Amino acid sequence: MEKDLKPVIQVKNVNKSFGENHVLRDFSMEVLPGENLVILGKSGSGKSVLIKCIINLIQPDSGQIIVLDHDINELDQDELDRLRAKVGFLFQSNALYDSMTVRENLEFPLRIHWTKEERAKNAENAVKEALEDVGLAHTVNMMPSELSGGMRKRIALARALILNPSVILYDEPTTGLDPITAREISELMMEVQKKYNATSVIISHDLNCIRITSNRVIMLIDGRCYADDTFENLRLSKDPKIREFFD
Amino acid sequence: MKLNFPNIEKNQFLNEIGDISRFTARFFREVSKPKQEYREFINQCYWIGYKTLTLVGITAFIMGLVLTIQSRPTLVEFGAESYLPSMVSVSLIREIAPVITALICAGKIGSGMGAELGSMRVTEQIDAMEVSGTNPFKYLVVTRVMAATLMVPVLSSLANAISLYGGYLGVNIRGQVSWHLYWFQVFGVLDFSDMLPSLVKTFFFGFAIGIIGTYKGYNSTKGTEGVGRSATTAVIVASLLVFIIDLIAVQITDILGLT
Numbered sequence: 001m002e003k004d005l006k007p008v009i010q011v012k013n014v015n016k017s018f019g020e021n022h023v024l025r026d027f028s029m030e031v032l033p034g035e036n037l038v039i040l041g042k043s044g045s046g047k048s049v050l051i052k053c054i055i056n057l058i059q060p061d062s063g064q065i066i067v068l069d070h071d072i073n074e075l076d077q078d079e080l081d082r083l084r085a086k087v088g089f090l091f092q093s094n095a096l097y098d099s100m101t102v103r104e105n106l107e108f109p110l111r112i113h114w115t116k117e118e119r120a121k122n123a124e125n126a127v128k129e130a131l132e133d134v135g136l137a138h139t140v141n142m143m144p145s146e147l148s149g150g151m152r153k154r155i156a157l158a159r160a161l162i163l164n165p166s167v168i169l170y171d172e173p174t175t176g177l178d179p180i181t182a183r184e185i186s187e188l189m190m191e192v193q194k195k196y197n198a199t200s201v202i203i204s205h206d207l208n209c210i211r212i213t214s215n216r217v218i219m220l221i222d223g224r225c226y227a228d229d230t231f232e233n234l235r236l237s238k239d240p241k242i243r244e245f246f247d
Numbered sequence: 248m249k250l251n252f253p254n255i256e257k258n259q260f261l262n263e264i265g266d267i268s269r270f271t272a273r274f275f276r277e278v279s280k281p282k283q284e285y286r287e288f289i290n291q292c293y294w295i296g297y298k299t300l301t302l303v304g305i306t307a308f309i310m311g312l313v314l315t316i317q318s319r320p321t322l323v324e325f326g327a328e329s330y331l332p333s334m335v336s337v338s339l340i341r342e343i344a345p346v347i348t349a350l351i352c353a354g355k356i357g358s359g360m361g362a363e364l365g366s367m368r369v370t371e372q373i374d375a376m377e378v379s380g381t382n383p384f385k386y387l388v389v390t391r392v393m394a395a396t397l398m399v400p401v402l403s404s405l406a407n408a409i410s411l412y413g414g415y416l417g418v419n420i421r422g423q424v425s426w427h428l429y430w431f432q433v434f435g436v437l438d439f440s441d442m443l444p445s446l447v448k449t450f451f452f453g454f455a456i457g458i459i460g461t462y463k464g465y466n467s468t469k470g471t472e473g474v475g476r477s478a479t480t481a482v483i484v485a486s487l488l489v490f491i492i493d494l495i496a497v498q499i500t501d502i503l504g505l506t
Contacts, residue, residue: 058372081380095375098366112380 088160313411361481364464399453
């Protein structure tokens with residue numbers, strides 16, 4: 001990565017606690033355009049809290065978060081909604097709306113960000129294209145309950161892509177999937193990253209997924225950035241705390 | 248270390264009251280803002296109103312029938328059998344039909360809202376809605392509370408009519424009262440002061456059921472266990488509130504001289 005590129009995401013000295021549990025301690029990081037950054041850490045280490053702070057689903061206690069040149073703490077609700085349209089979020093649990101079909105799930109973000117005319121003209125094609133990108137065009141009228149775990153993950157990814165986001169946040173994208181499906185999802189993430197030229201932040205502790213997807217890995221330990229390097233360099237590290245993840 | 252359990256429970260209770268008050272205040276703020284989710288509101292009216300109609304109708308019919316059959320022996324004992332339609336209709340319209348309808352709605356609608364929103368909360372669907380730019384409070388809470396506030400009075404009015412019809416059949420099981428005479432007696436004894444307070448309080452019943460059901464679901468935590476707890480407590484609190492509102496309504500009606 002070139003050093004003079006302007007970061008897409010900047011997290012500066014962020015702290016977040018839940019009661020006595022200090023999840024993030026003076027945490028800082030930057031994500032450059034087109035980068036695939038993986039945040040690696042144990043369960044409960046604050047990875048999901050960090051990614052939710054980036055999209056302002058959780059407000060940090062202190063510190064600054066800048067996404068696509070916007071300080072998210074200074075945005076009003078309309079500005080935040082407009083920014084969120086440029087950020088796709090793949091939830092750990094997929095978060096597909098149970099009561100809606102696949103089509104309605106994918107169209108849901110459009111109802112806010114597109115006008116009625118735009119929806120009438122382009123929604124059908126947008127849904128079709130997003131589903132084709134994840135290889136599930138035939139599921140358009142199915143309910144989420146009729147889909148397998150891997151299919152639901154793909155549909156959730158299609159929904160995250162529907163607004164052509166500049167940034168995609170993945171919260172443990174391969175958790176709960178068998179190794180083959182997990183690999184397929186990791187490869188799919190790479191494909192969409194290339195097609196949409198998006199910057200990705202991936203929360204994961206699945207080493208295969210990290211190996212396939214990452215340009216850079218940040219290791220989160222005790223709420224702090226413990227290491228920041230490539231997957232290969234971390235894999236070869238002799239630091240006992242880093243070795244815990246690879247052994 | 249000294250543990251003082253009653254104080255802990257008292258604080259939790261007061262905190263809960265405070266949270267529900269803030270939730271209700273937010274409801275009024277969101278209602279007053281433009282851009283309402285009319286489509287979802289209509290959808291919820293269908294689910295709350297139409298889908299509860301059969302249950303309410305059957306219950307109301309049995310209620311009218313049973314009340315009439317049970318009341319007959321006492322009236323016969325006093326030689327006042329001819330007052331049966333009048334007595335049953337006043338009991339049904341003023342009190343029994345609205346309260347039983349509200350309790351059925353608290354059970355079906357309250358638990359449904361608690362479970363649905365609770366499940367959406369723990370599976371991050373509410374977060375997904377927020378990320379997509381939709382205001383989840385407006386989309387999920389405002390529409391459901393408004394639909395419950397509107398539909399419970401409609402269901403209660405239908406329950407009134409169906410229970411009176413049940414009463415007619417009840418009267419005729421062991422007696423002989425013509426269709427015209429029955430309704431003549433029913434409407435002869437009912438007046439404005441019976442109908443209006445009964446209708447007005449059902450709006451409050453509906454509002455309370457909607458607020459409690461959505462509050463419990465929207466603030467659900469602790470996974471599937473929390474969803475179950477949200478559904479159960481929504482029914483308990485909403486049912487309790489129905490009785491409290493009924494008590495207050497009776498007092499107000501009494502003070503206003505509408506008894």
